[in-house]
Amino acid sequence: NAGVTQTPKFQVLKTGQSMTLQCAQDMNHNSMYWYRQDPGMGLRLIYYSASEGTTDKGEVPNGYNVSRLNKREFSLRLESAAPSQTSVYFCASSARGLGNIQYFGAGTRLSVL
Amino acid sequence: EDQVTQSPEALRLQEGESSSLNCSYTVSGLRGLFWYRQDPGKGPEFLFTLYSAGEEKEKERLKATLTKKESFLHITAPKPEDSATYLCAVQATNSGGSNYKLTFGKGTLLTVNP
Numbered sequence: 275n276a277g278v279t280q281t282p283k284f285q286v287l288k289t290g291q292s293m294t295l296q297c298a299q300d301m302n303h304n305s306m307y308w309y310r311q312d313p314g315m316g317l318r319l320i321y322y323s324a325s326e327g328t329t330d331k332g333e334v335p336n337g338y339n340v341s342r343l344n345k346r347e348f349s350l351r352l353e354s355a356a357p358s359q360t361s362v363y364f365c366a367s368s369a370r371g372l373g374n375i376q377y378f379g380a381g382t383r384l385s386v387l
Numbered sequence: 388e389d390q391v392t393q394s395p396e397a398l399r400l401q402e403g404e405s406s407s408l409n410c411s412y413t414v415s416g417l418r419g420l421f422w423y424r425q426d427p428g429k430g431p432e433f434l435f436t437l438y439s440a441g442e443e444k445e446k447e448r449l450k451a452t453l454t455k456k457e458s459f460l461h462i463t464a465p466k467p468e469d470s471a472t473y474l475c476a477v478q479a480t481n482s483g484g485s486n487y488k489l490t491f492g493k494g495t496l497l498t499v500n501p
Binding site: 317366376 | 418419421423428429430431432433436474476478487488489491492493494
């Protein structure tokens with residue numbers, strides 16, 4: 275009953291450091307998404323992958339890269355972290371059809387000092 | 388550009404005091420409107436999807452309704468465990484291909500006092 279699993283749950287980085295946020299889903303979903311959530315801004319789409327082998331930019335892609343490793347896994351990489359990237363990051367997945375409901379992970383809380 | 392505005396930003400109710408949350412949207416063509424619940428420190432949890440004006444869906448003390456310009460989440464006789472942030476999101480018919488992007492509102496923080 276795992277659904278969408280994100281690792282790590284918490285991370286503190288120094289400016290300029292790099293890291294990769296991991297996301298895996300066990301629901302056999304085709305589409306996966308990365309969002310960031312900031313106070314007063316709501317959830318904003320960073321990147322998405324409509325299907326295995328494809329990725330596209332969302333609303334706020336600058337400073338991030340993604341990899342759709344296989345159907346289950348979708349990672350988000352910060353190459354050179356900046357304080358503006360301090361946020362809570364959520365991964366989501368959805369199936370085609372069935373109302374295309376997006377199911378979310380528990381989030382990664384990232385602080386960049 | 389798709390837009391979603393939720394009001395109020397925060398709402399305090401006494402246990403048993405019914406009320407409604409509003410979600411106004413602007414989208415070129417609506418594929419679906421989604422309601423999520425988010426508890427502190429957790430990811431959003433799906434509640435409802437509405438597809439066409441006039442549609443209603445219910446779950447326990449919650450009922451979601453949809454018009455051509457807005458959606459309401461009605462909370463009847465709320466309990467303290469209903470306290471959470473409620474998020475509204477729209478999916479446009481022009482999302483393109485097999486992608487189904489959501490545009491979220493900023494949410495309404497609901498607090499229900501015992």
